Amino acid sequence: MMEKRYIRKDKSIVWVNLTGSLVRKPSGKPNYFIAVVENITERKLAAQKVEESEKRYKNLANQYKMLLESIADAIYALNKDWEYILVNKNAEKIVGMSINQLLGHKIFDVFPGIENTPFFKAYNTVMSTRKADRVVDSFILPNGHMGYYEVSIYPIEEGILCIGKNVSEEKEIERKLVESEEKFRTLFNNANDAIFIIDLEGSIIECNQTAYERLGYTKNELLQMTPFDLDTKKYAEKVSQRINTVHQLGELFYEVEHVRKNGTIIPVEINSKLIIFNGKSAILSVARDITERKKAESEKEESEKKLRTLNNEMEMILDYLPGLIFYKDASNKFLRVNKYLADAHNMTKEELS
Known part of the structure; x- marks a missing residue:
């Protein structure tokens, strides 16, 4: 039996299984040949399609694998028995374990005690509700390294797919920023001088406790005002000019007179500097009461x-x-x-x- 390809008159291709049997004479000499031709075109075409499909699947699988390995984030998947069924290179790198130490192993065996962490709580929620979730928290790896990790979790047919990354550096920057802001706020609110932050349109957008208490206003009242409202008439006329000067030169040192809510006047010495506040240019003005001087x-x-x-x-x-x-x-x-x-x-x- 053999497969053969025939080209028909209309140029179409026909695949056949050809089976031949030799019929002999009583003397043993060949008498005639019986051939059975089976049209297997549909089966052959179907087999070709399967082969092409498998080839495309392999190509797609290779592309998928390359994609997984090229992504900077850790990618891993867990089945409904909490076993690792997918792990990329960056997941290995982040947790400090090889694929062989992860694939096929239960998460509880790899990370003892993980069931008591916010990460497993999120995993379990997505596994049961089939709704995506995200968690950011600290985690101690088996090697003792502690870091902050951000993990996005998605439901898949087999269980859950997780995309995670180490955000320890971002958390450290965030911590230092918060610490810096707390120090600034402490100095800002405990300064003996009045401090105003003014936008380039002339509105007071922030002030410290000394500023509003010295002038006799509440903080909310002062934040509704401008330097035009605070200065005596002869100095108020030059507010726009001073703002432009600070904007152009970066700083300005000058003296003005402020008017309290009760009408009394305070001579002040002001040091103004151009700063960035909440992402925008603004003016930081430190006003020192020079009444005694x-x-x-x-x-x-x-x-x-x-x-x-x-x-x-x-x-x-x-x-x-x-x-x-x-x-x-x-x-x-x-x-x-x-x-x-x-x-x-x-x-x-x-x-x-």
Whole structure:
């Protein structure tokens, strides 16, 4: 029996099984040949389709395997008996075990105690509800390494498919960011100076406790205001100009007067810097109350004014005294002379002293 291919007149192909039998004469010589031809075209075509399908399946399986190995995430699947039925290279790498240590083994044997973790709780939920879920938490591997992992879980016919990745670095960055924000918030709220964060349109978008308490407002009230509302009239006119200067130069140091809710005025020294706040450019302004300094400067100025007045009065008295009056230092240099002494030397008082 043999398979043969025939080409028909219409160019179509026919596959046949050819079975031949030789009929001999009583003398043993060949007499004639009986051939049985069975048309197996449909069976042959069906077999070809199966072969092509298997070839495509193998190609697809190879592509699928290559895809699994090229994905940076860990991919693994568990059947309904909690056995690993699929594991890619990155899953091996993340858990520190070979495929042979995972495939066919129950998850409870690979990771003792996993049933008490948020991960298994999510696995079990997806396995029973057939609804996808996601979990992010810390996990200690059998080798003692502790890390943070994010796993997305999907229901499949055999059980569940898991796609996971190590997010320890992201968690560490997140932890440091939270820690940094907490430190900033602590410094922000406990600073002795008033601190305002203002957007480039001039609205106050954040302030510390010192700011609203010093001005006599609640925090919510202050966050509805602008620097135009806080400054006295002569300084409010330059608010837009100051905002533009900070935006262009990055910082500005200046003095203004703030008006409290009760109408009293506070002189302040402000250091403004351009920052990024919540992803947008903004201005951080630190306002220091310089009331005491201004008072001291005013008192000093007043004292100096009184001293100048007293000095002028003494000068007049000395000039009208009918005698030669002078003061000298240790080097015999004139410090002060009256008009009589200057006239006696035929010089001015300035020339003598």
